[in-house]
Amino acid sequence: MPTIRVTTPQAAYDVTIGSGLLRTLFPRLRKLTAPKPLDPQNLFVITSPEIWALWHSAFLASFPADQLPTTLFLPAGERHKRLATVESLAQQLALAGADRDSILLAFGGGVIGDVTGFLAAIYMRGIGYVGLPTTLLAQVDSSLGGKTGVNLLAGKNLIGSFHHPLAVLTDIDLLRTLPPAELRSGLQEAIKSGIIRDPKLFRFMEQSADAILSADPTALQKVVTASVRVKADVVSADEKESGLRMVLNFGHTIGHAIEAATHYRKLLHGEAVAWGSIAALHVSLNRGRISHEDFARMANLILRYGPIPPFKIAPTPQAAAAKLVALTASDKKKRSGRRAFVLATGIGSTEISYDVTDAELLAATTAMLNTMQRA
């Protein structure tokens, strides 16, 4: 079973990817905490009612019947990614007797992973947690890298901590119950991994699109493993986004603006990133950093993994582009007034530019919106 190591100055942990991981959960957790004995009473599952309904019997299969972990529920959806949710879960943990030796199990998608990781970061000034991502997006992206947190009314992810899991157990089987749109959304982040750093993954996704899109487990395992390796390498080299880690934001400058403009309701994250990636490819093309041929291959692969839902935020593409570019002004990635923008420089290679102008972004975003109208 593929195991990929993430090593940062703060922590080191393994990401294990495969089938049937969930059914062998308890012995895996025991191995993780060895030589200390593992008391299931110290384990707290944080999950959603929907996921638990689908997967609780597989989840609990490996536990002794009289020693089950405690389950705490978090309603699904981004609007619950708030401090009030964290406080309520912390209060439940305290009343259930969780202490500094307790371990949280984040069993869900991105919201559950972010909230649980943050809860673990701040409960009694930090306890351990294990990631058990159930969506493709969480498996290839958000379960890795230690970024945890919640939203403010003033903006997404403005509250958070760097807190790494003790381990990530990525069970491919869980993707079986994933809605197709969420599968495709996650695949867009995998394409991004190919574009920024892994031409082999990119080619595999070109050649095996049918198998991947029909959720063939062998094909998905290959995609997840390669994507995890890209993210693990980048995060290991640059934990706190001082440099290299920024390449993971390819497509995210305009992607975040699209999410904000549509109030995080119309598009899934991967869908917004897909449009944002096309805009970023246009910037790269207009600068002459990629060939027309590579541009076409990359843009086509993104569209191949569609349909990506269109959105309308203004009467004309020009007006919509202006609105999106204006929204990038508050991008968190900006430091001391300079915006870091990730350019593609080929299939599998990128460059960070600090001098992409609003005019360039405007032209590229308009071009992306024209593509959308044609699609």
Add this chain to the structure above:
Amino acid sequence: MPTIRVTTPQAAYDVTIGSGLLRTLFPRLRKLTAPKPLDPQNLFVITSPEIWALWHSAFLASFPADQLPTTLFLPAGERHKRLATVESLAQQLALAGADRDSILLAFGGGVIGDVTGFLAAIYMRGIGYVGLPTTLLAQVDSSLGGKTGVNLLAGKNLIGSFHHPLAVLTDIDLLRTLPPAELRSGLQEAIKSGIIRDPKLFRFMEQSADAILSADPTALQKVVTASVRVKADVVSADEKESGLRMVLNFGHTIGHAIEAATHYRKLLHGEAVAWGSIAALHVSLNRGRISHEDFARMANLILRYGPIPPFKIAPTPQAAAAKLVALTASDKKKRSGRRAFVLATGIGSTEISYDVTDAELLAATTAMLNTMQRA
């Protein structure tokens, strides 16, 4: 001006102690962030209306008149040490444009320090903050060591982070406006520092009690400096309380129980610790770890810095002691069922014991309560 360095695996910073620090704040902050230029627009003061009313002109004296920092208010009092307060402040920071380069200035007592440090720990996954403690308790204790956080309904300080300040500027002048009871409460933590690690400080507090209790600045500066050195040494040796740092909890096992039993309303923290220290001295005496003479000197010094308000939580000392010992069961310092208890083994030396029984605690706490009735 005395400067004491705190060095931990996570961070290193200076604590500067003296008079007139506040009036030279801006150049001091500029030196701290050099060679990067310091834009006062990136500075956010977190304080209470009361403190600001007393000290704003001294605080702002060193800033250019057209470049003042932004001030955010936090009402005074432990009941505001909650996540809702942190969220409201974070929202205000975001709306005021605070970014990853912003620096918070924690201008207040323990609650303001704990909340501001925690806010800095989690705003945009961590920004810098500077401690400007205004109470003696904050100056000698809570402003140092990087423990930040807030309370849950289920218990105090159950939510938090280790997040060290960029610097602590401890201005003795601020103690001039401190209510006498708060001064005495802080002095109890200074006595604790003497008891656990600094016989010279202990002797100074015996010999100069009149000057110290009348808030003589020279005497107070000596007490604060020695106390800070004790805490800085301990924290530098053991950031996260795996061993040595526990000695700082001398008197806190029963002290915390007293605070809980009186709902954090009747006694100031230092007052509860004073009674808790007397109980801890009784445990040490009953075990034969300290002489009758040293016991008397330590207990007398604690009482000399009173009056320590009495409290009544049960009809008899026996019943009250039982109640307090029962409350120690949930002590956060307990790990895997064992309670760490700090024993005095002389003036300036301690030992951590893991086998103090409830019966011993009961006897010692009853003895302390009898002292209270006589006092």
